[in-house]
Structures are given as C-alpha cells and as structure tokens.
Amino acid sequence: MTSSKTIVLRSSDGATFEVDEAVALHSLMIKHRIETGGADSTTIDVPEVTGNTLSKVIEYCKKHVEAPNSDDLKSFDTDFVKVDQAVLCHLAKASYYMNIKGLLDLSSKTIADMFKGKTVEQIRETFHIKNDFTPEEEEELRKENSWNLFV
C-alpha cells in the first residue's frame, strides 16, 4: 500500500506545483511545516523561491527520492548544475531556505569551484559584481594581499 498523498507548493510569484508528499519531505523545511500542522497543510508557501527555481528544485528532489541508489545519480547531479551562475545562485538560495542539504552542498561546491584560481577581475566578471571600494580602500587591500601572487 503506497501513500499517494500530494502536497501543493506555491512559489513567490504564485506558481503552484503538485508533488508527492515523499518528494516534498526531502526539504526539511517543508517536513517541519507539515509536522507542525496548520489548518491548510496541503498547500505550502515558499516565498523565498521563484516558480522557475522551485520547478528545478522539485526535479532534484524527485530524482533523489525516487531513485536514490541509481547508477546515474552522480551524472544527474553533474548535469543538474551545468547552468549559468544566476540559476546556480537561485538554487543555492532555495536549497538553503528549504533546507535540502544535498542540493545545498552540490550548488555550494559548484560555486566554490567557480571561485578557485580566478583573479579579482575574473570573479567580478563571472558573477557581475560591482566594485564598491574606494580607490584608497582597494589599494590598502591589495597591499595586504601582495603575498597572493595573482591578485
């Protein structure tokens, strides 16, 4: 006898997704919300996550809940994070708030790998970061870091 209970997840922009309870419980945040009850515990709001990201997060949870021991799980994960840095950051944020450790570790490691071995300019370019230091502040920081060969 399998439980076919479903949960509806609602994103910040009002998109709704119906998922099996087992898949939804992969998020410890949702698990906690369900366990602590509430009048309407079959629809759960996830205001920190947009519809596009939530859809991807659900895809991740489905794969990991329904086929946790499959041989292609590693390659699924590798392909899953072959996305641009903006999507990656959205996934990291979503997995942080929804408390999905596997996805948080995966997206964190991918972002960390994108930082490694890059110069400051390359980091700013990859992540569209604005340099908000004054020239004096920047000079001071560079002096402190002169041991770091390719600052």
Added chain:
Amino acid sequence: MATRSLNMLPEDCISAIVSLTSPPDTCRLMLASSSLRSAAESDLVWSRFLPSDLPQLLSRAHTQLGFRSKKELFFQLCDSILIDGGVSCFTLNKVSGKKSFLLSARALSISLSNEPNHWTWTTHSTSRFSEVIELKTISNLEIKGRIGTQDLSPNTTYGAYLIIKVSDHAFGLDSIPSETSISKDECAVTNTTYLCPMDEQKQQLGSLFFMNRRQMMEKRVVEGDGRRPSKRGDGWLEVELGEFFVGGKGEMVKMNLMEVKGHQLKGGLIIEGIEVRPKC
C-alpha cells in the same frame, strides 16, 4: 542588466561556500566587493582553514596568542609560533593551510650533547631558538628526532631536513658519508649524505689524491645517493634525512642522522634542529 546574484544569498551561506575554497582564493574574494569581503572575513571561513587540533596546538604555545578573529589567528600561525616551552616551532602554510614543525637541537636526542668536551650549547644570531648546539669534537655522530604523525596534516608527504651550519674551523665532517634514516612502523628508509656543501676545487683535489680512500669509506656505509646540503633562504644549510607519508592513523616517525662507522674525529658542525615540512 546584470543581476548581483551572489548578493541574494544570506551572508553565512556565502561564507560556507567561500570556506570550500582556499586561503589565497578567500583573500582574493575579499577584494571583489565590500559584501564579499564581509562574508570572506567571517570566522566561519577561517575556522575551516585552521588545523582541526587547534585547541591542543594553542595549549602548547609558548606565549599566549592574542587575536581578534580566526583570520588574524591564521596569519599569526603562518608567521610561526614557539611551542613546547620554546624548544619547537610551528608554522602554518599560507597557501595550503598545512602544518610544519621545526624541532630545535634541545628537542632532539644527540649523543653526548651534555658533555662539554664534545658539544657546546650556544646562541646564534640567525637562529629561531634561544640555543643551538656546536660540535667541538666527536668520533660517533648520532642525531635523532621524533614526531607523531597525529600532529601533522593528513594525506600529505612530508620531508625531514637537518638544519646546520659548518663553521670555518670544521674538520673531518666528510671523511665518510653520514647515514640518514626515516623509520615508521618498524620500516626504515636509509640514504647517505655529506655534511659540507660541494666545493668544486676541493672535490677535484680530493678525487686526485684520495679516490681510493673515499671509495673505501663509501663501502662502509649503506647504499645511498651521497647527497649534499642545500642553501636555505634563512642563511642556514639543510640536509634531507628522507620523506614519509602521513596517512590516517597516528604513528611515531623517527628521523636520524648517524656517522658511527668511520671512527674519525670531526668537529665544527652547528645544529639548529630538524624541520618537518610538506613536500610540494
């Protein structure tokens, strides 16, 4: 329009990501923007780069360390600290975060080191330590050091180096090569070394007049490379004793330099200690 996507992440989330990189990468991230700087300077990040046995290490420090952040502590440790009552020195590598130790002459076991006829305890202006030991005259040279692998960084190959100077009035140090050995788990790896740097002129003269004698002496010791000391950046010389790998479990590693087969008097060797540091 470019979105500042990293900034949507909570700061402790960014710190957790940065902690997966390395100290140099983290310092570069600090230059990217003020919000990245704040995340990268967090104790959350620098705790990951500090050794896992930090409390034990700090309890061995010779003087109490003052630090306002884990980052500050990291760089203080990179600058070397004296430990174990000042007889050893600990350093963290800035780039890799791996540990190195320098055991002073006092931390080693040197045969007859307390006999003033043979050895003199003295000071040297360029030594890290308050004392170095100088050889007056001895027939048998036995220098032994030990270190537990639990004190070192795991999954790393370490080299052990005897740090020396050769005084102007040195004699007999290279009449026969010295034997070096590294042993772990009852398994020893041996080699041979000379204590004086290579001197071209002397080498040629030596070959001319003493070739037979040299060959005879070399036969007395174990097979080896007959290494020579190399110059260090701090003005001292170093003689490699060997290398070993630090795996999972804690083991005692013995690092020795012995010359007991020549029965020739020697003197003028100054020892600072044995350095144990990761090989690249």
